[in-house]
Amino acid sequence: MNRKGKLWIIILLDIVLGLVFFKALIGASEELSWVYIEKGGIRPDDILSYLDRKDYGTVAIMARSYRIGSKVRDEDEELYLMGEYADLLFYERIFAEDGQTEEAADFEKRRGEIRGVIPEYESVLDDMDQGIEKGLHGVTSDE
Amino acid sequence: MKCPNCGAEVELLDEVCPYCGAVNKESAAHRAEMKHYKERSKNAKEKACGIISENVALIVSSVVLVLLVIGIVAATYVEKNAFMFSHWAARSESLQKSAEYAGILRQYLDSGDYAAFLAFENAHVIPAYEEGYTEFEKISGMATNYVAAMNSIENVVLFGEGAKHYSVDTDISSCQRSIANFFYTYERALTDMEGDPHYGKLLDMKGKMDVALRIYLGLDEEKREEYLESSEGRQKAYLEEVLALE
Structure with missing residues (x-):
């Protein structure tokens, strides 16, 4: 050649x-x-799968790194916001019952902000609210 | 060598003696050989340059080919080991920013948000035993047990209408085990953490765990003591009954 x-x-x-x-x-x-x-290698697909199963506790745990400021892709943010909402919901009750009303109020305020950011998922967030109410198996100070 | 005329030292390549000016006949043959070799060397060099200039495009594209192969291998290696690289980068960053990150960790501890404390520590691969973070070493270990127990409770109480659980038995077992583990490590930490700057947080963790058990699992102070003293099987049976997961 x-x-x-x-x-x-x-x-x-x-x-x-x-x-x-x-x-x-x-x-x-x-x-x-x-x-x-x-970091933890949690993929949005996993979160979506747990959201479909209405397993909000797991979604909350998975999205915790987002709650402390880890950045996620824009297209995945809604999933993490729902997880953050669920996590705040769970801890808000504990903080309120433990007497840390200021922190509990902060959590509630942030939940309100999340609702404003993803209004299209209102039904899911409502389902979480109802879920936590049903999850209360003991006496709270409200009662 | 010496000059045959004056006897002074002359170099092999000197045509004439630098002292008396006599012609250096003895090295004439050597000088002729040297001239011949130099010419041959020059010709070879010119020939080589000619070949190179004729093939410059071929050489350049071959070098590019080799570099591309190396690049592909390197990029594939990085892609396959991305976790290792990012983990290492995050750890290095956390060591460089130890003052800033330690401040954030203290804020989470002061607010009682131990889940966020641990999440931040994990997300930034913070080594609690390294300088700048040693104050968190013990509370970090305890926070791990606290968050494991809280996660397991969160997992069994927070779900929607008609939720599908992967494995109720596993969730119940995990919840029972992690709660038992928290109280076991808490008792030990009461002694281990004496004098620790974050000893108060340990007590706060216990307080929050008590609250979680009360509101989510129906274990008030009296029932909690009874529950914790019961066998593993009874604890699971209680959780199954109160949670009634399907």
């Missing part, structure tokens, strides 16, 4: 490998940023 032929083959290989490299680079950067945000 002459020199020109070899050159063209290598150039073609360069183009193909260049595309493969570009794809691998994007994959690596996405994976890095994803794990960095989530």
